[in-house]
Amino acid sequence: MAVTTAQRPSALEVMRDAPVIPVIVLDEVAHAVPLARALVAGGIRMLEITLRTSVALACMEAISREVPDAVVGAGTVRSAADARAAANAGARFAVSPGYTHAMGQACREQGLALLPGVATASEIMAAQEDGWLALKFFPAMQAGGPALLKAWHGPFPEVRFCPTGGVNAANAADLLALPNVVCVGGSWLTPAEAVQAGDWARITGIAAEAARLHRAAGT
Numbered sequence: 001m002a003v004t005t006a007q008r009p010s011a012l013e014v015m016r017d018a019p020v021i022p023v024i025v026l027d028e029v030a031h032a033v034p035l036a037r038a039l040v041a042g043g044i045r046m047l048e049i050t051l052r053t054s055v056a057l058a059c060m061e062a063i064s065r066e067v068p069d070a071v072v073g074a075g076t077v078r079s080a081a082d083a084r085a086a087a088n089a090g091a092r093f094a095v096s097p098g099y100t101h102a103m104g105q106a107c108r109e110q111g112l113a114l115l116p117g118v119a120t121a122s123e124i125m126a127a128q129e130d131g132w133l134a135l136k137f138f139p140a141m142q143a144g145g146p147a148l149l150k151a152w153h154g155p156f157p158e159v160r161f162c163p164t165g166g167v168n169a170a171n172a173a174d175l176l177a178l179p180n181v182v183c184v185g186g187s188w189l190t191p192a193e194a195v196q197a198g199d200w201a202r203i204t205g206i207a208a209e210a211a212r213l214h215r216a217a218g219t
């Protein structure tokens with residue numbers, strides 16, 4: 001595979017590694033390592049751990065230390081402080097729901113690849129102005145889904161997207177067929193009840209199915 005686990009990937013390398021980036025919410029540190037192993041076993045290595053729980057940073061540290069084949073990313077990065085904390089916890093890429101110049105700068109200073117979140121043409125232009133061309137489209141299905149991605153392809157042919165929000169096993173293929181979509185993001189790979197029950201085999205199965213999704217040629 002292109003990215004070795006010792007490297008910090010670029011945003012496009014993060015997006016190209018597999019067709020899906022799992023959006024992960026962890027409530028217990030004890031779940032972090034077995035969950036990461038289950039996803040890696042299914043072929044999904046780029047893991048977005050959201051900064052939505054008090055244990056998120058500890059989970060990133062544990063996975064970075066104990067699952068060398070996983071590449072830990074931080075999700076829900078909303079500020080420069082979040083970016084610094086994530087980098088200190090071992091994150092190698094960041095995903096944000098929206099975009100600010102200060103947060104983008106902090107990611108650059110920390111050497112973190114960033115998938116900045118956008119939902120409008122003006123937000124794409126602001127991110128582009130700062131040099132970001134691999135973007136998260138959030139909340140994808142609520143904001144316009146495949147139709148909006150098609151509309152953006154005209155004015156922004158060089159921009160690549162990871163639609164996230166309302167994406168699932170049923171609609172992922174339609175998004176991945178678009179020429180400006182490299183991968184999708186979603187929480188469907190890690191159902192809360194499976195994590196709580198420690199049903200890692202089920203998660204490996206969902207991940208393996210996600211890893212087999214096809215994307216458009218040339219993205």
Ligand code: 3PG
Pocket residue numbers: 023138164165166167185186187188
């Ligand atoms: C995100 O946090 O990026 C999205 O809320 C994930 O959305 P989903 O739960 O609809 O996949």
